[in-house]
Each structure stands twice: as C-alpha cells, then as structure tokens.
Amino acid sequence: MSLFRHHPTRLVRLVPLLLVFIVxxxxxxxxxxxxxxxxxxxxxxxxxxxxxxxxxxxxxxxVQSALLYICLKFRRKPGDPDPEQTHGHNKLEIIWTVLPVIxxxxxxxxxxxxxxxxxxxxxxxxxxxxxxxxxxxxxxNYPGEDVKTSNELxxxxxxxxNVSLETKDVIHSFWIPKIAGKxxxxxxxxxxxxxxxxxxxxxxxQCAEFCGxxxxxxxxxxxxxxxxxxxxxxxxxREPAVIPVEPLxxxxxxxxxxDAQCWSCHKVEGSSRSRGTKGPNLTHLSGRQYLGAGIVExxxxxxxxxxxxxxxxxxxxxxxxxxxxxNDPDKALSDSDIxxxxxxxxxxx
Amino acid sequence: MISxxxxxxxxxxxxTGIWNWLTTIDHKRIGILYGVTAFILFLTGGIEALYMRAQxxxxxxxxxxxxxxxxxxxxxxxxxxFLAIMPMGTAFFNYIIPLQIGARDxxxxxxxxxxxWTFLAGAxxxxxxxxxxxAPNAGWFGYAPITGVPYNPGHGIDFWILxxxxxxxxxxxxxxxFVVTIINMRAPGMSLMRMPLFTxxxxxxxxxxxxxxxxxxxxxxxxxxxxxxGANFFVPAxxxxxxxxxxxxxxxGHPEVYxxxxxxxxxxxxxxxxxxxxxLFGYPVVVLSxxxxxxxxxxxxxxxxxxxxxxxxxxxxxxxxxxxxxxPTGVKIFSWMGTMWRGSIHFSTAMLFSVGFxxxxxxGGLSGVMHSSAASDAQQQDTYFIVxxxxxxxxxxxxxxxxxxxxYWFPKITGRLMSESIGKINFWLTFIAMNLTFFPMHFTGLxxxxxxxxxxxxxxxxxxxxxxxxxxxxxxAASILVFMHNVVRSYRKGEISGSDPWDxxxxxxxxxxxxxxxxxxxxxxxxxxxxxxxQKRDSVATARVGGGSGEGEHDIxxxxxxxxxxxxxxxxxxxxxxxIYNVAxxxxxxxxxxxxxxxxxxxxVNEPEEH
Ligand SMILES: [Cu+2]
Ligand SMILES: [Cu+2]
Numbered sequence: 005m006s007l008f009r010h011h012p013t014r015l016v017r018l019v020p021l022l023l024v025f026i027v028x029x030x031x032x033x034x035x036x037x038x039x040x041x042x043x044x045x046x047x048x049x050x051x052x053x054x055x056x057x058x059x060x061x062x063x064x065x066x067v068q069s070a071l072l073y074i075c076l077k078f079r080r081k082p083g084d085p086d087p088e089q090t091h092g093h094n095k096l097e098i099i100w101t102v103l104p105v106i107x108x109x110x111x112x113x114x115x116x117x118x119x120x121x122x123x124x125x126x127x128x129x130x131x132x133x134x135x136x137x138x139x140x141x142x143x144x145n146y147p148g149e150d151v152k153t154s155n156e157l158x159x160x161x162x163x164x165x166n167v168s169l170e171t172k173d174v175i176h177s178f179w180i181p182k183i184a185g186k187x188x189x190x191x192x193x194x195x196x197x198x199x200x201x202x203x204x205x206x207x208x209x210q211c212a213e214f215c216g217x218x219x220x221x222x223x224x225x226x227x228x229x230x231x232x233x234x235x236x237x238x239x240x241x242r243e244p245a246v247i248p249v250e251p252l253x254x255x256x257x258x259x260x261x262x263d264a265q266c267w268s269c270h271k272v273e274g275s276s277r278s279r280g281t282k283g284p285n286l287t288h289l290s291g292r293q294y295l296g297a298g299i300v301e302x303x304x305x306x307x308x309x310x311x312x313x314x315x316x317x318x319x320x321x322x323x324x325x326x327x328x329x330x331n332d333p334d335k336a337l338s339d340s341d342i343x344x345x346x347x348x349x350x351x352x353x
Numbered sequence: 354m355i356s357x358x359x360x361x362x363x364x365x366x367x368x369t370g371i372w373n374w375l376t377t378i379d380h381k382r383i384g385i386l387y388g389v390t391a392f393i394l395f396l397t398g399g400i401e402a403l404y405m406r407a408q409x410x411x412x413x414x415x416x417x418x419x420x421x422x423x424x425x426x427x428x429x430x431x432x433x434x435f436l437a438i439m440p441m442g443t444a445f446f447n448y449i450i451p452l453q454i455g456a457r458d459x460x461x462x463x464x465x466x467x468x469x470w471t472f473l474a475g476a477x478x479x480x481x482x483x484x485x486x487x488a489p490n491a492g493w494f495g496y497a498p499i500t501g502v503p504y505n506p507g508h509g510i511d512f513w514i515l516x517x518x519x520x521x522x523x524x525x526x527x528x529x530x531f532v533v534t535i536i537n538m539r540a541p542g543m544s545l546m547r548m549p550l551f552t553x554x555x556x557x558x559x560x561x562x563x564x565x566x567x568x569x570x571x572x573x574x575x576x577x578x579x580x581x582x583g584a585n586f587f588v589p590a591x592x593x594x595x596x597x598x599x600x601x602x603x604x605x606g607h608p609e610v611y612x613x614x615x616x617x618x619x620x621x622x623x624x625x626x627x628x629x630x631x632x633l634f635g636y637p638v639v640v641l642s643x644x645x646x647x648x649x650x651x652x653x654x655x656x657x658x659x660x661x662x663x664x665x666x667x668x669x670x671x672x673x674x675x676x677x678x679x680x681p682t683g684v685k686i687f688s689w690m691g692t693m694w695r696g697s698i699h700f701s702t703a704m705l706f707s708v709g710f711x712x713x714x715x716x717g718g719l720s721g722v723m724h725s726s727a728a729s730d731a732q733q734q735d736t737y738f739i740v741x742x743x744x745x746x747x748x749x750x751x752x753x754x755x756x757x758x759x760x761y762w763f764p765k766i767t768g769r770l771m772s773e774s775i776g777k778i779n780f781w782l783t784f785i786a787m788n789l790t791f792f793p794m795h796f797t798g799l800x801x802x803x804x805x806x807x808x809x810x811x812x813x814x815x816x817x818x819x820x821x822x823x824x825x826x827x828x829x830a831a832s833i834l835v836f837m838h839n840v841v842r843s844y845r846k847g848e849i850s851g852s853d854p855w856d857x858x859x860x861x862x863x864x865x866x867x868x869x870x871x872x873x874x875x876x877x878x879x880x881x882x883x884x885x886x887x888q889k890r891d892s893v894a895t896a897r898v899g900g901g902s903g904e905g906e907h908d909i910x911x912x913x914x915x916x917x918x919x920x921x922x923x924x925x926x927x928x929x930x931x932x933i934y935n936v937a938x939x940x941x942x943x944x945x946x947x948x949x950x951x952x953x954x955x956x957x958v959n960e961p962e963e964h
C-alpha cells in the first residue's frame with residue numbers, strides 16, 4: 005500500500021512550510037526537523053502526522069470554541085434563579101460517543117497501513133548496513149562492501165538500505181529525523197529497519213534513547229551521495245591505512261602502537277598491532293567530517309583538544325574513563341606526544 | 354500454648370502538640386499531613402525542574418554537569434509522580450471521602466496513619482540520595498540494563514528501588530483502606546450510583562493501584578536481586594531480555610497514568626456541577642467512562658514501546674487500543690461541558706482551575722492521540738513532543754485539578770476562604786506560564802530534540818523555544834509562590850467561610866468547617882444523588898442530612914491514637930537503609946517493624962472516658 009508514500013500536493017506542502025516556520029522560530033537551519041523529510045519512510049510518517057494533525061486541529065477548534073462559548077454565555081448574573089436540574093440527554097450522549105469513534109477510524113486506517121508499509125523493506129536483497137551502538141558512539145559495518153567504519157554513515161542516494169540494529173551495552177535508539185523515524189537498539193534483540201535517502205547531502209542523526217552520561221553527545225552524520233561517489237568512498241575505505249613517512253606522524257604511529265596504548269582499543273586496518281574494538285575504527289579518521297560521534301568538526305584543533313582532555317568535549321566517555329594515558333598520571337601524554345599523535349591521525353585519510 | 358506476655362503501653366490519651374500529630378489516626382489530620390508533605394515534595398520536584406530549565410535555557414550551558422542533569426530528570430519524574438501528585442490525591446481522599454460518604458473515619462484508621470508514615474519514609478529515603486553519594490540517574494522508568502551494576506555502580510539506583518518499594522507499601526495500604534471504606538462505610542441509602550464522582554474515582558483509582566503496584570513490586574524485586582545478589586533477570590549477557598523490564602514497568606506504568614489522572618477527573622466532576630448549579634451531566638456515563646478508562650488502561654502499555662521492535666502486528670493492536678481510550682475520555686469532557694451548558698456558572702478560582710483543566714487536558718489528549726499512531730510516533734517517541742504531552746496531562750491535568758481542589762475544599766478544612774482576588778492572579782499566571790513552558794516543547798520535539806539531553810548545539814535551531822520554555826518555567830514557579838502566599842495568608846486571616854460557602858451539593862458541606870473530630874454527630878440518611886443540595890432545595894423532604902445538635906456527641910466513640918503505625922514505618926525506613934549499607938541494620942529495622950506490628954495488634958484500648 006502506498007497511500008501515504010506519495011509526495012503531498014502543493015497545498016498540503018504550503019501549510020507545512022508555515023508550520024516549519026513557527027516551529028523553526030527564526031533560525032534558518034534545522035538539521036533534525038521532522039518537517040523536512042528527504043526519504044520515503046520519514047515522508048510517510050510526516051504525511052500521517054499531518055493527517056492526524058488536521059483531525060486534531062478540527063477537534064481542538066470545535067471543542068475549545070464550544071467551551072469558550074459556554075463560559076461566556078452561561079456566566080451567572082446577579083439574581084439568576086437556579087438553572088433547570090437536567091441530568092443528561094441520551095441522544096446527545098450517544099452522538100458524542102459515536103462521533104469520536106468515526107474520527108478515530110479516520111486516523112486508525114492510515115496508521116495501520118503505514119505501520120505495515122514501513123515494517124517491510126521494499127528491497128530486502130538490497131544493500132545492507134549493520135549498525136552497532138556503543139556508549140556513546142556508532143559502528144557502521146557494510147558486510148556486502150566489506151567496509152567497517154564509525155560515526156559516519158555513507159549511503160547511495162535513491163537506494164533502499166536495509167539496516168540491522170544492535171547494541172554492545174545499554175539500549176540506544178537509531179534516529180535520522182529527515183530520513184526515518186527511530187528504532188531502538190536492544191541488547192540481545194537485533195532490530196531491523198530500512199531507509200532511503202532521496203536527496204544528496206549531509207543529514208544528522210542522534211541517539212534517542214537515554215543511554216547514560218553522554219547520551220546528548222551521541223550523534224552521527226549520514227552522507228547521502230551519488231552511486232559513483234559512494235563507490236569511490238567504498239574503494240577508499242577498503243584501502244588499508246598508509247604508513248606515514250613524515251617524522252612527526254611516524255613518531256605518532258609509534259606512540260599509537262606503543263606506550264600510549266591506543267592500539268588496545270582502536271582498529272587501524274593494515275596495522276598488525278592496532279586491532280582493538282572498544283573504540284571507533286580509525287583507519288580513515290581524517291576522511292570524516294566530524295569527531296567524537298558527530299559532536300565537533302574534525303579539525304586539527306578539535307582533534308588536539310580531544311586527545312588533550314576527551315572529558316571536556318564529551319563528559320564520561322569510555323576512552324577517558326578507561327585509557328591509561330588519562331587515568332594514570334604517570335602515563336599522561338605530553339604536549340609533544342599529542343602533536344605526534346595528531347600528526348599521525350591526520351595522516352589517516 | 355506458650356503464654357508470653359509482653360507489656361504493651363496503652364494508647365495515648367489526648368496527646369498534645371507534636372505527639373498529637375505523630376500518633377493521630379484521624380483521617381482529617383492524616384489528610385493534612387499528606388497534603389502538606391506532598392506539597393513540600395512538589396516544591397523539591399519543582400526546584401529540580403528549574404535547574405534543568407536553567408541548564409537548557411541556552412545552548413551549551415554549563416549550569417549542571419551531565420551526570421547531575423541525569424539525576425535531576427530522574428528525581429523530578431519520580432518525585433512528581435510518586436511523591437507529589439499521588440500523595441496530594443491521597444490527601445484529598447483522606448480528608449474528603451469519609452465526609453462525602455457520611456462516615457466518621459476510614460475503615461482502618463491506624464493503617465491509614467501507617468500509610469502516611471510509610472509514604473514519608475519512602476520520600477525521605479529517595480530524597481536523601483541527593484546527599485548520600487548521588488541520586489538515581491536512569492530516568493523515572495529506569496530501563497534495564499542501564500540500571501544494572503556494570504553501568505550504574507553507585508547507590509543511586511538502590512535508593513530508587515527501595516524507596517519505590519516502601520512507597521508501594523504505603524500506596525497499597527492506603528488503597529485497600531479506601532476500597533474497604535468506600536464499600537463498607539457509606540451512609541445508609543448511599544448506593545453506589547449515588548456516590549459523588551470524587552468518591553467514585555477514588556474507588557476506581559484504588560482498585561487500579563491494588564492491581565498495578567504488585568507488578569512493579571515484582572519488577573523491582575527482580576532488579577534488586579540483580580543488583581544486590583548477582584541474579585540475571587535483566588542481564589543480557591546471561592540471556593535475559595531487557596524488554597521484560599519494559600513490559601513489567603509499563604503494565605504498571607500505564608495504569609499509573611490513570612492513577613494520576615482519575616482523581617483529578619473526580620475533583621473536576623465535583624467542582625463543575627457546584628459552580629454551574631447543576632447536577633453532573635450524564636452521571637452514569639461519566640462513572641462508566643471512568644471505569645472503562647481504568648479497564649482499558651491495562652491494554653495499552655506497549656504504546657510506550659512502539660520503537661523497541663515488537664513488530665507491525667503488536668504495534669497496530671496497541672495503536673488501536675490506545676486510540677480507543679480517547680472515546681471514554683471524550684465522553685467525560687463532553688459531560689463536563691454538558692454540565693456547564695445552561696448552567697449558572699460562577700467563575701470562582703476553583704472553577705477557573707477546573708475549566709483550565711478541561712481546556713489543557715483537551716490539548717494533552719489530542720497529542721496523546723497523535724502519538725498513539727505508532728508509525729508517526731516513530732518521529733515523536735523520546736522527543737520533547739512527548740515531554741509536552743505528558744506535562745499537558747500531568748500539569749495541565751492533575752496539578753491544575755489539585756490546585757482547584759485546594760481552592761474548593763480549603764474552607765472546609767480550615768474554616769476560612771482563600772482570597773479570590775489573589776486566586777485569580779494565581780490562576781491566570783499558572784495558566785499562561787504553563788502554556789509558555791510546555792507548548793514550545795511540541796515545537797522542539799518535532800524539530801528533532803530528544804528528551805533527556807543535557808545540552809544541545811545552537812546549530813540545531815532549538816535555542817528560541819528552549820529559552821521561552823525556561824522563562825515559562827520560572828514564571829510557573831512564581832505562580833506557585835503566589836499560591837503559597839494565598840494559602841498562608843488565608844489560613845491566618847482569610848474570611849470565615851461558614852459550613853457551606855459554595856452552595857455545595859454533597860455531604861461534606863452539611864457539617865461545620867472545619868468538621869468536628871467525629872464528622873457527623875448523626876449519620877445522615879441519603880435518598881438521592883447530591884443529597885445536601887436536595888435537602889437545601891427541599892425537593893426531598895425526608896432527607897435527613899446535616900449537622901446534629903451535638904446531642905449525641907458524648908456517645909460517639911472515636912478510634913484512639915496509636916504510636917505503632919509510626920514505629921512500623923520507622924522500622925521500614927531503617928530496614929531500607931540497612932539493605933543498602935549493612936544487612937545487620939536491615940535486620941534491626943525489620944525487627945523493629947515486626948515488634949511494632951505485634952504491639953499494634955495487641956495494643957490495649959483505653960476505657961471510654963467518663964464525662
Ligand atoms: Cu542515547
Ligand atoms: Cu501509557
């Protein structure tokens with residue numbers, strides 16, 4: 005059934021614009037607005053929302069105006085006698101039981117249709133991404149493409165992507181407001197959803213289920229790109245990391261795979277040492293636009309800040325909590341260590 | 354038989370001062386204790402909310418740390434639900450129900466005192482966690498496995514579990530008490546279908562509570578075993594499904610929502626007829642719809658779990674059952690409007706709050722229908738849209754109704770009227786501030802703001818409406834200050850109200866304000882709904898209600914005060930702390946409670962006094 009998958013007509017689109025304006029206040033950019041959908045799942049959810057919204061507006065206006073009318077009309081005036089002590093009115097009571105039933109049926113039918121619509125992937129054999137949530141970052145695995153990455157999801161435009169959702173620790177929820185409503189990631193219980201981006205661009209997602217101290221900082225980006233760009237990205241992701249030649253970066257590599265013990269938590273493809281899985285895969289870190297699960301731009305300064313004191317950018321994060329370089333003063337990184345590590349990480353293109 | 358005689362001290366006779374309050378079993382005094390305590394706790398929950406609104410007023414604020422923020426929203430939710438709204442309802446159940454049904458007290462007066470002291474124990478336990486290493490931090494519905502020791506090694510969650518258990522005991526004891534009271538102690542002639550609506554809704558709420566609390570008790574015991582003794586009820590690594598917690602919690606949690614709102618609906622159903630000078634429109638239907646809501650409340654719990662992956666069939670079924678609840682709710686709203694129709698409406702402050710309730714509850718109801726649609730709820734679940742909805746229902750609904758109830762019954766309780774002019778300021782300030790606070794949350798929610806985040810970036814575009822909501826919250830706090838001012842001022846020097854300031858319809862207005870200890874010198878005989886109104890208007894000539902001459906007064910034997918309910922509760926409190934810190938202390942606490950129960954059972958009764 006595709007009752008709710010068409011794009012709405014002009015008129016229906018105008019009103020949303022108005023709403024967006026109200027909701028938006030005066031700011032231009034709303035990266036997580038549910039009113040500006042760019043995928044069929046979010047679109048069907050939005051259309052359903054409007055359908056119910058208008059039904060609700062209708063009820064709101066009629067009932068509230070009736071209430072207001074009653075309040076104004078039947079105010080007590082001095083000297084008014086007791087009103088007639090009526091106890092009820094059968095016909096009226098039946099009407100106001102049946103009317104809501106009809107109204108609800110109008111809402112219920114498209115609801116059920118959309119639920120089933122969105123539950124089943126239109127192309128179950130299409131591309132597949134396996135998302136694994138961790139406190140407080142994301143792992144994206146592409147079994148078909150043999151790509152493993154973190155915190156930045158690339159998908160080809162106009163293609164159905166089947167997503168399976170898992171978590172390594174507590175409950176999280178995977179949500180890209182402009183592309184699809186959320187589905188939770190429950191331990192021991194893998195969930196499925198499908199998404200499709202219909203517009204090229206960067207879209208923002210966020211964990212929607214409270215998952216602990218840095219729940220607010222568990223975000224990610226979805227990069228919807230042309231098939232050609234996507235293929236190019238896959239090709240570059242599959243390359244192992246290049247071993248740096250520049251001396252500072254080389255020193256960084258040594259630290260990374262040595263005393264700083266970064267290797268114990270992070271994977272860098274091509275390195276025989278860095279095979280850790282407690283933290284994000286860093287093979288192509290510098291190809292990403294954001295750092296720390298989508299919270300700050302991936303710049304030299306931010307990377308430096310991140311390595312200097314991860315807890316300032318992201319309170320409670322597991323790296324700060326568990327890495328020896330942060331919780332053992334004897335092993336703390338010096339400024340030059342950090343410069344070396346930054347140089348190395350920046351070389352991971 | 355072993356004959357073992359432990360001397361048990363006699364019941365206190367005519368205690369004064371503090372002892373009077375500590376040993377009282379008078380339902381009116383217990384009602385006042387409940388009300389005052391719950392209001393103070395309401396203020397603490399409000400302060401927690403203000404901290405959060407201050408933190409969220411601007412992007413990337415640093416007023417509280419994320420960890421403290423998480424504790425704040427957990428404590429705010431738990432406080433408002435279990436320590437404020439529920440016990441404020443219980444305060445009115447206590448004070449008003451015996452008066453409305455023409456009884457001299459509740460069925461089990463000492464159990465009633467025990468409910469209060471145990472509630473206080475639970476409240477102290479929960480709130481003290483702030484000072485004992487950190488409050489619980491996993492949200493008021495504490496989803497597994499984040500409540501497990503690996504993710505939550507501190508004591509916060511332990512405090513949460515044990516205080517909810519203690520509060521559960523208090524609530525259950527109170528609920529049984531009210532069910533028995535309402536079934537057994539009604540004045541002659543007051544058939545079920547002559548009961549005032551508030552009594553009816555109290556009855557329904559108590560039944561809901563009796564059925565719902567055991568479920569969360571079980572869930573909490575399981576969680577406690579996981580945390581204290583290494584059990585695996587909710588440990589995914591051991592093969593457990595954390596969804597079990599969600600099912601158990603919400604099978605309790607959804608009826609709990611009705612436990613919070615049905616008393617409010619009962620209150621409104623008293624006030625609107627009184628100030629419209631008309632009987633409640635469609636009384637049987639309003640009663641029935643309350644019962645239906647309570648019943649259907651058991652069939653909708655999974656609407657809190659639309660996104661956990663139950664599949665399209667389950668989601669569709671729960672979407673439909675949830676929508677269906679709108680029907681009886683609508684019937685109630687229309688019946689209130691029908692009551693006002695052709696009435697002679699006097700907009701006292703109590704009436705204003707009641708009409709405000711109706712207007713705001715419509716909004717909360719409609720947003721409820723919006724997210725009953727599981728598919729579109731995928732965009733709303735766990736966002737500020739939900740936060741908006743639940744506050745329209747719980748603040749716009751429950752709190753507005755409870756404020757209405759204070760304005761309405763204050764003269765009965767104190768003998769003085771609250772100031773109407775301050776009342777009007779109070780109402781309009783509350784009404785405007787409430788909308789200013791919670792309406793913008795609809796916008797931020799649809800704009801993609803998840804709930805329970807302690808910070809957000811300005812690039813998200815949520816600044817404006819968050820700022821507005823925070824301003825609203827502080828205005829709301831101001832309106833509560835106005836309310837407090839009015840209560841204190843009116844208690845000291847409010848106008849003397851007389852026994853029936855509102856031309857009331859039910860029995861509580863037939864006796865003096867404040868009522869004598871024994872309530873009714875002569876138990877009234879009821880022959881109609883709204884018996885006091887009928888008597889005043891002389892339409893039922895034979896109705897014999899109303900204050901007696903005081904002639905029979907000397908023969909009325911009221912139940913005597915007792916020390917033991919308080920002692921049992923102290924035992925439970927010590928036991929609670931003991932379970933967290935030291936089992937030996939828990940054993941001591943348990944022993945105190947047991948001994949006190951024994952003493953309670955065999956406590957000698959004083960001879961009736963000579964006059
Ligand atoms: Cu989260
Ligand atoms: Cu519910």
